[in-house]
Amino acid sequence: MKTRVTQIAIVSGKGGTGKTTLTASFALLGRPCVLADCDVDAADLHLLMAPTRLRTEEFRSGRKPVIDRERCTGCGRCAERCRFSALEMRNGLPAYDAFACEGCGLCARVCEAGAIEMREQRCGEWYVSETACGPMAHARLGIAEENSGKLVTTVRREAVRLAEERGLRAVLIDGPPGIGCPVISSIVGADLVVAVTEPTLSGLHDLERVAGLAARFGIRTAVCVNKFDINEEMSGRIGAYCREGAIALLGRIPYDRAVVESLARGEPVIRAAGSAAAAAVRGAWERLRAEAGWAP
C-alpha cells in the first residue's frame, strides 16, 4: 500500500519574506522528507541544502517557429496574423522576436509556402539530488524562458514519486513569489499552503492575495509572520486577518540580526544557536506539523 504523502507549499506573495530559509529549517526539523524547489526561475534552496546531484533531465516544452528563408515568399501573412508582434516584416522578410513569441504556431498554419516549421524547445533542466534531509527535486528554467508552470509541475511530480519510492510522508515545496502561473502550479493539489509574510503594508496586501488564491483552489492556508516586531501594529492586523479568516497562525518570528548573518553565510537560521528567531521557527514547526497532520 502506498504511503499517503502530505504536500506542504511554502509561498509568500511578496518576495524575500523568508520562504526558502523557513523551508530549509522545516526540512532540518522534519527530516527525512522530500524537498521540491518550485521557484524554478530563481531557485535558491540548493544554496542552503548543499545537494549532491544524482540525475539531470532535460526539460522540453513549447515550440518556436523556424523560418526557411529560401521558401518564404515574403507575403506577410504570418506577421499580419501574429497577435504577439513576434513576427514583423522587415525588408520583405519576417523578422522573428523570440521574447515576444508565445509559441502558438499560428504563423506556421497560415504560411502558404510551408516555410515555417514549429520546433520543440529545450527550455531548462530538472534534477534529482540527495541532501542531509532527504531527496530533493529542483530545476533551472532557461534564461528568459516560458512554461515555468509546466516545469514546476514536473518538479512536484518527481518529488511525490521520490516520497512514494522511499516511503517518506511529506513533501516540502519551496514556492515562487507572486500569484501567477508558477505559483498556481506550486499549490494546486497541496494539503496546506504556508504563507510567509512580513508586518508591512505590502506584506499584508500580498498575503491577502495569495490566501485568496489558495482559497480559490480549496486549499487551507496557514501563516508565519517574519520580523513581526518591526511593526507590531501591522503584526496585530495580520493576526486579526488570520482570526477572521480562520487561518492558523503558525508563528511570529522576531527580527534578529542572527538571521541576516546566517543567510550571509548560506546557513538555515535554525542552526543559529541561542537565537530568538531560531526558537520561534521551532515553535512554528510544531504547529505546522499538527496543522498538516504530518505524523513523524
Next chain:
Amino acid sequence: MILSVASGKGGTGKTTVAVSLALARRAAGAGAVRFLDCDVEEPNARIFLKPEIEGRREVRVPVPVADESKCTGCGLCAEVCAYHAIMVNRKSRQVFVFPELCHGCGACTLLCPAGALSETGRVTGVVEWGPADGILFADGTLRVGEAMSPPLIRAVKELIRPDGDTIIDCPPGTSCPVVQAVRKTDFCLLVTEPTPFGLNDLALAVEMVRALDVPMGVVINQADIGGGAVRDYCAAAGIPVLLEIPHDRRIATNYARGIPAFRAGEAYARLFLDLQAAVWGGRAG
C-alpha cells in the same frame, strides 16, 4: 529614458529603489516622470506613492466561444491549440473551452472551417492610473486566480510616452513576466543583496538582461551585511555598482508604514539624488 528596476530574487528592495528614484528624479527637476508598476501579481508601489486614481481600464485576452449549431465536430480547433485550451467531443459536437489556459492567439477561431467560433474577452486584470506628487503613476493588478501576467504587463507599458522619463517596477524572477517588463527599456537597474541568494539570483538576472540587450547597473541593498562577493562579481562582469544602501532598521520600519526610503531622512534623499544623477548623467551626459 525608459528605466526598468528588476532583481532575480524577490524582496531585495526593487520597489523601494524604484519609488525613491522616481521621487529623486522629480525632485531634481526633470520634466514628466512616469512610474509604471509592472509587478502585477503583487503591485505595491501605490502603497508608497499614494496616487489619486483617475482612470481604470480592464484588460482582456480574447477567448473563443463556440456556436455548437455550426460545429461539425471536426476537432481542428483542438488540434491547432498549442495550450490545450479547447476540446471537442466529435460525436456530440460539443466544444469545451478552458479560458484560463487560453493565450488568445486566435488560431482556433481563424482556422475553424465551419465558422463556428467567435471571440469574447476574459478579464485578466485592471490598469489604473493617476497623479502622485507630480509623478504620473500607473499600475496593473492581476485578477486573483489568473495565471498569465504578460498581457497585463504589456497593457501597463502601453502608457509609456516618448517625452520625459519612465520608471518601471518589475516583477521578480527571470522568466516571461519580467522579460515583458524589461524588454525595450533603455537601462535596467538590478537590485540585489550581498548574500549567497542575492548573488545567485543576480547572476541569473544579468544573463536575462544581457539576452534582452539592455544596458544595466547594480544597486546593492543592505550592502554591509555580507562579504564582497557581489561587488567582486560585478567587477568581473563589468557591471557598474551605482549605489550601496546600508543595512538600517529604520528603512525597514519606514517601509512597513509605507514611507519611501527617499523620505527616511536627508542622508537617504542624498543617496537617491546621487543615484538619479549616476543613471541619467552616466547615460544622457
